[in-house]
Amino acid sequence: MHEFLTAGIIGISLGAQYALLALGFTLIFGILGVINFAHGGFYALGGYVAYAAVSQAGLPFPLAVLAAVVATAALGALYERFLIERLVDDHLATMMLTLGLYLVISTGLLAVFGPQSPEFSFPVQGTLRAGTLYLPLENLVVLAVCAAAIGALWLLIYRTDFGRALRALADDRKVATTQGMRPGLLFPLAFGLATGLAGLTGALVTPILALSPSAGDPVLVTSFLTVILGGLGSIAGAVVAAVIVGFVEAYASVYLGGSTGALILFVTVLVILLARPTGLFGREIRGA
Template sequence: MASFVSAGLIGISLGAQYALLALGFTLIFGILGVVNFAHGGFYVLGGYAAYSCVTFLGLPYPLAVVAAMLATGALGYVFELFVVERVVDDHLATLMLTLGLYLMIGTGIQAVYGPESPQFGFPVTGTLRFAGFYMPLENLVVLAVCLVAIAGVYALMYRTDLGRGLRALADNRQVAATQGLRPKLLFPLAFALSCGLAGLTGALVTPILSLGPLVGEPVLAMAFLTVILGGFGSIIGATVAAFLVGLIEAYSVVYLGGSKGALALFVLVLVVLIVRPSGLFGKEARGA
């Protein structure tokens, strides 16, 4: 029972990380209709930005995480405003542009930092033990930060005029424009929010797992898988699917082993898509 509960706690922590990634990914698709293949690149950038702030600027780790989130968000804003915005309705062009940006990010990081993984450790270590249950302290800290960030995203999207405007654009861009909303002003903000969430996740997670130019590839695959499972464009679906994926991954590693766990996850997604081709929350697929 202790190992079962402990694996569940770690799975919830993983789910919170995946939720931040999936929320950013699905926001861009729901609002702009763009599949952002650079999402994994912004995750990597967030990790390297935090690493640089700590190593070269001497900033405390919490400030480095905030700086990484702001930097990746700003880069996302500029990229959408000057690049994506010009071809936002051409899905093939946006796919190629975001994929090209991901490759540029990876190449640039290798040119500056080299191909090796830098030494970047999480500032909190140890294990919390209580009544036979255990959880690494770094996972607990990441879980707390991710939950606060997720709550912030929901508050922004459902409690503010900006969020209502973004969801209106996701529902029907033409109707929203006739009501006075300006897509060219809101699209860059949505892209900045998405990229900032990816950068925040990278800054939090890469010190625990690993940091390197290519660590964004599995992250992108997991975000894509989670969004498919929850339903493209669904905020609620992305969140629910992320925690489900995190729990499946944690329990699979404990009871099945890593490779069998991955197989179980893909089987689940396949079954869901057969039963509900639009995902768990497919009815909300264009705006949650």
């Protein structure tokens, strides 16, 4: 029972991490209609920016995480403004652009930092005892930060003029533009917000798992899987699907092993998609 409950806590933590990644992924698709294959690259970049801020600049870890968010958000906004926006209605071209950016990021990280994983550890270590349970402190901290970020994103999207403008553009870009919405300003901000979420996740998680130039590879696969499961463009679906993926991965890995756990995860997603081909939240309005 202790093992079962501990795996549940880890599953919730994994779900929160996957939710942040999937929210960024689905935000870009829901608003711009762009599938961002560079999402995993921004995750890895966030980890390396945090690592460099701690090891070379001597910043405390919270400021290093903030630096990672700012750097990835700024890069994402600039990339959208000067490249993606020119071809935003050409889905094949934007897919190739984001894939190219991912290759540039991963190759650049490999050239600068080398193939070896640097020594980068989470600042909070140990376990928290709750009755007969022993809970990893790092997972609890990551869970708290991710939950706070998800809550802040929800407030931003549903309780601010900025969020209402983004949802209006997602629903009908032409009508929203005639009402005064400015895609040239809002699209880069949305893209930067999404890539900043990926950078935040990378800065938080890579010290616990592993930091390498290819750290974004499994992240990209999991993010895409989660977004498809939840329903493309659905924020609520991304969160629910992320929790499901987190629990399945945690329990399958604990009781069946890593490789078998991955198989169980894919089978679970396949079964759900067979029942609901459009994802858990089906054909919801983009960004809703």
